[in-house]
Amino acid sequence: MSNDIKGALRPAIGIFVLLALITGLIYPLAITAIAQAVFPHQANGSLVREGDIIVGSELVGQGFVSPRYFHPRPSAAGDGYDASASSGSNLGPTSADLEAAVVERVAAARADGVTGPVPAHMATASGSGLDPDISPAMAMAQVDRIASARGMPPQALRQLVERSIDHPTLGVLGESHVNVLRLNRQLDRMAPQSRP
Amino acid sequence: MANTTPEGWILIGGFIVLTVAMAKPFGLWLHAIYEGRRTWLSPIVGPVERLLYKVGGVDPAREQGWRGYAVALFLFNAIGILFLYALQRVQGVLPLNPQEFSGVAHPVAFNTAISFVTNTNWQSYGGETTMSHLVQMLGLTVQNFVSAATGIAIAFVLIRGFARRETRELGNFWADLTRITLYILLPSCFVYALLLVFLGVPQTLAGSVAATTMEGAGQVIALGPVASQVAVKMLGTNGGGFFNVNAAHPFENPGDLSNLVQMLSIFALGAGLTWTFGRAVGNTKQGWAILAAMLVLFAAGVSSAYIAEASGNPIHHAAGVDPSGGNMEGKETRFGPAASALFATVTTAASCGAVNSMHDSFTPVGGLIPLFNIQLGEIIVGGVGAGLYGFLLFAILAIFVAGLMVGRTPEYLGKKIEAREIKLAVLAIAILPLSILGFTALASVMLQGLEGLQDSGPHGMSEMLYAYSSGTGNNGSAFAGLTASNDFWGLTLGIAMFLGRFFVIFPALAIAGSLAAKKPIPAGAGSFPTTGPLWVGLLVGLILIVGGLTFLPSLALGPGAEQLAMLRGQTF
Numbered sequence A: 001m002s003n004d005i006k007g008a009l010r011p012a013i014g015i016f017v018l019l020a021l022i023t024g025l026i027y028p029l030a031i032t033a034i035a036q037a038v039f040p041h042q043a044n045g046s047l048v049r050e051g052d053i054i055v056g057s058e059l060v061g062q063g064f065v066s067p068r069y070f071h072p073r074p075s076a077a078g079d080g081y082d083a084s085a086s087s088g089s090n091l092g093p094t095s096a097d098l099e100a101a102v103v104e105r106v107a108a109a110r111a112d113g114v115t116g117p118v119p120a121h122m123a124t125a126s127g128s129g130l131d132p133d134i135s136p137a138m139a140m141a142q143v144d145r146i147a148s149a150r151g152m153p154p155q156a157l158r159q160l161v162e163r164s165i166d167h168p169t170l171g172v173l174g175e176s177h178v179n180v181l182r183l184n185r186q187l188d189r190m191a192p193q194s195r196p
Numbered sequence B: 001m002a003n004t005t006p007e008g009w010i011l012i013g014g015f016i017v018l019t020v021a022m023a024k025p026f027g028l029w030l031h032a033i034y035e036g037r038r039t040w041l042s043p044i045v046g047p048v049e050r051l052l053y054k055v056g057g058v059d060p061a062r063e064q065g066w067r068g069y070a071v072a073l074f075l076f077n078a079i080g081i082l083f084l085y086a087l088q089r090v091q092g093v094l095p096l097n098p099q100e101f102s103g104v105a106h107p108v109a110f111n112t113a114i115s116f117v118t119n120t121n122w123q124s125y126g127g128e129t130t131m132s133h134l135v136q137m138l139g140l141t142v143q144n145f146v147s148a149a150t151g152i153a154i155a156f157v158l159i160r161g162f163a164r165r166e167t168r169e170l171g172n173f174w175a176d177l178t179r180i181t182l183y184i185l186l187p188s189c190f191v192y193a194l195l196l197v198f199l200g201v202p203q204t205l206a207g208s209v210a211a212t213t214m215e216g217a218g219q220v221i222a223l224g225p226v227a228s229q230v231a232v233k234m235l236g237t238n239g240g241g242f243f244n245v246n247a248a249h250p251f252e253n254p255g256d257l258s259n260l261v262q263m264l265s266i267f268a269l270g271a272g273l274t275w276t277f278g279r280a281v282g283n284t285k286q287g288w289a290i291l292a293a294m295l296v297l298f299a300a301g302v303s304s305a306y307i308a309e310a311s312g313n314p315i316h317h318a319a320g321v322d323p324s325g326g327n328m329e330g331k332e333t334r335f336g337p338a339a340s341a342l343f344a345t346v347t348t349a350a351s352c353g354a355v356n357s358m359h360d361s362f363t364p365v366g367g368l369i370p371l372f373n374i375q376l377g378e379i380i381v382g383g384v385g386a387g388l389y390g391f392l393l394f395a396i397l398a399i400f401v402a403g404l405m406v407g408r409t410p411e412y413l414g415k416k417i418e419a420r421e422i423k424l425a426v427l428a429i430a431i432l433p434l435s436i437l438g439f440t441a442l443a444s445v446m447l448q449g450l451e452g453l454q455d456s457g458p459h460g461m462s463e464m465l466y467a468y469s470s471g472t473g474n475n476g477s478a479f480a481g482l483t484a485s486n487d488f489w490g491l492t493l494g495i496a497m498f499l500g501r502f503f504v505i506f507p508a509l510a511i512a513g514s515l516a517a518k519k520p521i522p523a524g525a526g527s528f529p530t531t532g533p534l535w536v537g538l539l540v541g542l543i544l545i546v547g548g549l550t551f552l553p554s555l556a557l558g559p560g561a562e563q564l565a566m567l568r569g570q571t572f
Helices: A001-040 A096-109 A135-142 A142-150 A155-165 A181-191 B006-035 B042-056 B067-087 B106-117 B134-162 B173-198 B226-235 B256-280 B283-311 B314-318 B336-349 B363-373 B385-404 B419-444 B458-472 B487-515 B533-568
Strands: A047-050 A055-056 A175-180 B208-212 B216-224
Touching: A001 B042, A001 B067, A001 B134, A001 B173, A001 B226, A055 A181, A055 B208, A055 B216, A096 B314, A135 A155, A135 A175, A155 A175, A155 A181, A175 A181, B006 B134, B006 B173, B006 B256, B006 B283, B006 B336, B042 B173, B067 B106, B067 B134, B067 B173, B067 B487, B067 B533, B106 B134, B106 B487, B134 B173, B134 B226, B134 B256, B134 B385, B134 B487, B173 B226, B173 B256, B226 B256, B256 B283, B256 B336, B256 B385, B283 B336, B283 B363, B283 B385, B283 B533, B314 B533, B336 B363, B363 B458, B363 B533, B385 B419, B385 B487, B385 B533, B419 B458, B419 B487, B419 B533, B458 B487, B458 B533
Parallel strands: none
Antiparallel strands: A047 A055, B208 B216
16 A cells, blocks of 8 residues: 555656646746637627727626616625626525615516516526626516606617517527616617706 | 425426536546547647646556556645645735736635645635635636546546456556546537636636716726636536635626526536446446436436425515515525526536526525535535535445345355455445544534534534535535634535545546456346346435445434424524
């Protein structure tokens, strides 16, 4: 046994060091170099720019509170949509805290004029806290509020939502969703924002 | 069946079909490496391979017995633990640390080192707030490769135990480790990582960018070399994410296509190994029978989880929430209940542990399935290598039970299964309940254990049970409401991960040694056939009986009690 250990020491160290260099440095650095050359947009976070300003990322949700915009889902990342501290609530199905949060969100939806059952996405926090999307139902539920805040016809907003729905790949791989950042940017383009 | 959709069922059915379709191509590739044959990659990879042998002073043709193999494997892993621990502690003074994180604190660094070396990848830290890029690459990514290669190497040894006759020689650990890493994991991850970047996963050495949102608020967006790590964490069933929320993060898993690819990559090598096994023992039907038993268990699990998650939470429905959306707490919009329930079942059937939704927020039944998958030993396709060698331990038990029923000395693949093999198999299988139930019992009576809980009531019990199941099973997913960063949790989970890895590995290697030494006996009319539906049924039944008898009482106290509470509308 002790001979086995002595005999294994040199290969253990030598092969560990080389495999570490290959898989831990050469591999990720080579992928970085190729990715930066071939897919620079994705490799750098799919950033959205408005002139010189970085507005955010196509893939990462951001907070919206103004009644003039579509709102994203509730978020448990930091103080909400903190893209340097992703997190879900992790509250369990019989958690009293979660029940209280859901009741509060339902009440907020009612105050915003949502009638009937409140869309599940509106009442629950996402897994990442950075969900960039909302369900079509959640978008539609906000149309009346935005229409009255902007003085726009609700019908035009409904059409905008319809046009903005991303359908699942091959029809089955995921669920239909609407990217909130893209939707709100299109909203601003439709009706140049007057001073509130 | 409330609220499930045809699209959801097509996704689940299609995924199972694709898993079957992957088995042979990946199995062929693995078989070439198992035999040490030349492949089309040899001209490129060969020189690197030979350099490793030269530096290590290894003669790849010199095979080891099971003890020599075990010593080499353990020493290599021990060095991995020490190096990873040290690297985390001193990351503050090392380069590639754009966020200027200081050294990782002791219990977390200890836990993480064991966690990544044992292929568990339990994360008691948030990646983007704790680890420098250097640790993510040179520490964590390295172990993602070599812990996966270690698992596959053990599967190779056990296969050799069945396939070889009257020999002590079971292969050379250094050659297996090097070949699996250089010929399978590295080239696949190379292509896979670039595909992920194309689909939107970042790959940069920058730390973060500052954005100004449309409403004028600041948003700091964490970035890094994500794709290279995600590729290997999936293919090697490691599961440790770059970000805190793992594959729920839109940067790790940007869309439904990346989601499908990631789920398939979790199963690819595990499914392939069942085929490799059949080929190596001379009858591919032997491999298909094992995969069939795995997929029967998988289909039952994923269906239950999907129905539970699509049905949603009646407590929330009573508060005014639309039931048609299902349980969306902790789930991403782009995935929804079907792709989330499927991912959760896949990641726990294999010992991956990556998550695209928060298992802690699943309904009680939806959370029970991942938990039970882990407790069965993650043998449903399973972790790379670990799934197959774990499953073969159950197969040995099943053939023993079949032998008892007909009063004949059991034999499997021409090898007599005798007292020594049964003792070793039971030892390996018994470590799961000992560690899982033992530590859960300990934590539930210790103040230090209870202070980690987020939820009270039966869900708190589930959080503890899940943590030790995940640790012992080397899964790494969590009911993440639990805060496992204090000394008690860091230490006990570290021990659980170590026990669950090496106290299964050593018996598995010993069985291989004992089987390889045996003289094969030709199959006769009285031999139990291990290819047909009868065998598949026996395997499924035995696995469910062993797992069920062992864990049902604890599951009744956790998810069982919570389901009843939820239906009554009771919260805690």
